[in-house]
Amino acid sequence: MTAQDILERLRGDRRALPRLATLVENNDLRGLEALDALYGATGQAHVVGITGPPGVGKSSLIASLVERIRASERRVAVLAVDPSSPLTGGAVLGDRIRMMGRHADPDVFVRSMASRGRQGGLAWTTASLVHLLDAAGFPFILVETVGTGQDGTDIASLADTVMVVQAPGLGDGVQAIKAGLLEVGDVVVVNKSDQPGAGDTIRLLRSAFALAHPTTARVVPILATTAVDGAGVAELLAAIDDHAAWLDSEGERTHRREQRARTEVLAGIRAALDAKLQGLPHDSGALRAAVARVVNKEQSPRRAVASILAALEDP
Ligand SMILES: Nc1nc2c(ncn2[C@@H]2O[C@H](COP(=O)(O)OP(=O)(O)OP(=O)(O)O)[C@@H](O)[C@H]2O)c(=O)[nH]1
Numbered sequence: 001m002t003a004q005d006i007l008e009r010l011r012g013d014r015r016a017l018p019r020l021a022t023l024v025e026n027n028d029l030r031g032l033e034a035l036d037a038l039y040g041a042t043g044q045a046h047v048v049g050i051t052g053p054p055g056v057g058k059s060s061l062i063a064s065l066v067e068r069i070r071a072s073e074r075r076v077a078v079l080a081v082d083p084s085s086p087l088t089g090g091a092v093l094g095d096r097i098r099m100m101g102r103h104a105d106p107d108v109f110v111r112s113m114a115s116r117g118r119q120g121g122l123a124w125t126t127a128s129l130v131h132l133l134d135a136a137g138f139p140f141i142l143v144e145t146v147g148t149g150q151d152g153t154d155i156a157s158l159a160d161t162v163m164v165v166q167a168p169g170l171g172d173g174v175q176a177i178k179a180g181l182l183e184v185g186d187v188v189v190v191n192k193s194d195q196p197g198a199g200d201t202i203r204l205l206r207s208a209f210a211l212a213h214p215t216t217a218r219v220v221p222i223l224a225t226t227a228v229d230g231a232g233v234a235e236l237l238a239a240i241d242d243h244a245a246w247l248d249s250e251g252e253r254t255h256r257r258e259q260r261a262r263t264e265v266l267a268g269i270r271a272a273l274d275a276k277l278q279g280l281p282h283d284s285g286a287l288r289a290a291v292a293r294v295v296n297k298e299q300s301p302r303r304a305v306a307s308i309l310a311a312l313e314d315p
């Protein structure tokens, strides 16, 4: 099918997009080939990565942002990467959007994907789904991930704007610094500003940013929000839109997208190698023979690895 055929089907049938997303998520060849065809139609969306420690209110903020984005007449897609439970995490975000009466809105698309069992393939699958949503014509794509070090910074290679969410409490600021989130944040949010200590957390983060980026060209905004009543969310959307405009004016967007393409290709190679390795049974004859050669000093471990890799490449 050509890109045009696929896009027409996506436009004509509301169930077509979730179905195609499932194929892509499952690495089904039909989904992957559709994505190959659609790839030329991507690059229009602004991708916002939302990361931060568990429970700071990322999903609640997203629900609130979705309302704001819809109020500005833009379509929006949300992708939530659940760290452990494919059921509860997804349900939480879905419920919130449903509560706001958005489940019937054809211009809001929500999808959660389980990270369990995906390991290195997570960034790759997430990137693929982002491309799909981009081609499907969502100008705004929000991606939620839990910021735990490696995974938290992964989002940076995927997003145009990285939004780091924190909540009041001194420990959170320290945690942000530890997780390296300060380096990747384009917009920083202290959510739950209705709770005590929000002002202190904002001050702590401002000074941490000033120390981390003493001569930065762009001052990273640090905003206070209360997701549950929507306070500060209009300002947050304005800050995201400002960052999008800054990316375009400074030529940063092109630079980021080059970085993103590079990270994505590398992630794809890693995922493909992982998949091949999983296809190599631990009791396979080739593996047993190679191990025996190593044990018997007939072959160095390095050469044994090379022979297995060659066999994987050309079985
Ligand atoms: N008081 C207060 N509670 C909030 C606010 N935002 C979210 N919450 C509550 O905090 C809890 C966690 O909110 P979520 O939106 O699920 O947080 P999350 O960061 O998406 O959580 P994970 O996806 O599990 O990491 C829920 O009980 C929310 O109702 C806020 O601004 N103020």
Ligand SMILES: [Mg+2]
Binding pocket: 058, 059, 060, 092, 093, 144
């Ligand atoms: Mg969440």
